[in-house]
Amino acid sequence: MELLEVIKGRRAVRKYKPTPIKDEDLNAILEAARWAPSWRNSQCWRFILVRDPEIRARLAETLPETNLALPAIEEQAPLVIVACAELGKSGYSRKGQRATNKGEWWYMFDTALALQNMVLMAHSLGLGTVHVGRFDAAKAAQILELPENIVVVEMIPLGYAAEQPEVKSRKELSEIVFHDKYGHE
């Protein structure tokens, strides 16, 4: 598949088959994340692969009941990847000082770079994913026994799609791209 085809063909998948993921595919997906760029190569991302049914059930309880990805997190997808980040690395100078006006939040940026590699790699291997960001991340951190300097960013179910999600429309380039100054077409 050509890269632009992979990028445009990826969809948010919320219904999954129980079919297990091949080890080599999972490895390629994790490798894709591992090779993302990051602030001063600090690689703040951490990934917890959750298969344990009890932990999955507890994680699902951190989602709003209305979230359509809840069954996938709870038990439907063969695997849930919880993306976490180490604080105090991304966005900080070598001397440990905050180096931007984004405070400590650069970890959101770097973790997303790795996760985009991950979802693209998954799609290119025929596997579905969806970004799940709306849940009680502090409670999820307790369930997963995170140390104090690590936070939960999001969850991604991973598996073969049991649905064919429709294409969601996008803004036109003229709405999001400007020249030299903001608003100049």
Add this chain to the structure above:
Amino acid sequence: MELLEVIKGRRAVRKYKPTPIKDEDLNAILEAARWAPSWRNSQCWRFILVRDPEIRARLAETLPETNLALPAIEEQAPLVIVACAELGKSGYSRKGQRATNKGEWWYMFDTALALQNMVLMAHSLGLGTVHVGRFDAAKAAQILELPENIVVVEMIPLGYAAEQPEVKSRKELSEIVFHDKYGHE
């Protein structure tokens, strides 16, 4: 190129040739960003393509003098893409309330998803990029005449590489991947 090859082959390029970028390549790179996923499909990202020499010189002044990408921003790369984000969309509920414990900062996440698509697409077309995050973003916002609800996230020079950057090593998978709970190998 296979996707994993694109991902692993991408490098941070800080020295550029003046060779112009083909319109069709630039268009593919922007399309790649446009098709990224985002919080409730809110697409908070905005991109300013900066070629104007005076604006480029002023943007370069917002970087620390020690930043190795400064000449690329100032004039060397044929183009600088300034990634911006609209506030109050990503991470918010339909009713406009903050929906996570990351406050408004989910825009950092969504913008990074689009930017990772962008740098991968650029690399697959033989073009170099580097994430430049350390600069005075508030001053850059003034220079680019951003409205109050838009912030600058980062800058990316784009062009053909005039150097062959070395591979930076990465943590082993065993350092960043755990099973069921944090720290479990």
